Amino acid sequence: MITSALIQQLKQSNISKDGAKTSKRVQKIWKAATSDQKAAVCELSGSAKATVYRIFKTGGISAKLALAMGKVLYVDPLYLTGELDEPGEYTEADAMELLVRLGYNKLLVEHEKAQRRAQREAARQQKKEEAAPPAAEAPPEEAAAESKPIKEAPANEIVTNEDILILLQSLEIRAKAGIPEAKELLRQIKLLLLAA
Numbered sequence: 001m002i003t004s005a006l007i008q009q010l011k012q013s014n015i016s017k018d019g020a021k022t023s024k025r026v027q028k029i030w031k032a033a034t035s036d037q038k039a040a041v042c043e044l045s046g047s048a049k050a051t052v053y054r055i056f057k058t059g060g061i062s063a064k065l066a067l068a069m070g071k072v073l074y075v076d077p078l079y080l081t082g083e084l085d086e087p088g089e090y091t092e093a094d095a096m097e098l099l100v101r102l103g104y105n106k107l108l109v110e111h112e113k114a115q116r117r118a119q120r121e122a123a124r125q126q127k128k129e130e131a132a133p134p135a136a137e138a139p140p141e142e143a144a145a146e147s148k149p150i151k152e153a154p155a156n157e158i159v160t161n162e163d164i165l166i167l168l169q170s171l172e173i174r175a176k177a178g179i180p181e182a183k184e185l186l187r188q189i190k191l192l193l194l195a196a
Helices: 018-031 035-045 049-058 063-073 079-080 092-099 105-129 140-146 161-176 180-195
Strands: none
Touching: 018 049, 018 063, 018 079, 035 049, 035 063, 049 063, 063 079, 063 092, 079 092, 092 105, 161 180
């Protein structure tokens, strides 16, 4: 898989096959991109926005930027370099093929080994966590606090439909405000009402 770490190791030399096409296409795609997408391209490639704007003038694009733009903006990097006439879609297989064609075989092998090591380490860490003894049970005071009894209205107090509606509206406001207890209570009340 092509990651930011791999992309940032690529050279910044020009891989464009047609500078005029590259300039026009990158300019068109970049202007259509959202600010979040532009930031993601810069972060993924480790390049500044000025580097992208330089492509508009020179028509030269590096493998680093072609892959980052392709991946974030869902366009085939070969379209950006002027080799294809249709934008197509970014695929990992096509990107890997491009890197092999550009002579990054050794880098790809090293990157693949590093990814496998990271996956093995993550699996080992997960096994350790699963094998660890379970955390001590919560003290009785905390357990009692979690299961609060529902308060009942006094028997002599009459609750009208208007009162119930006001209570439900206030509970809904608290749930929308992000109070977890209110969300759960509102969910339970809705289930009870639907089941009745």
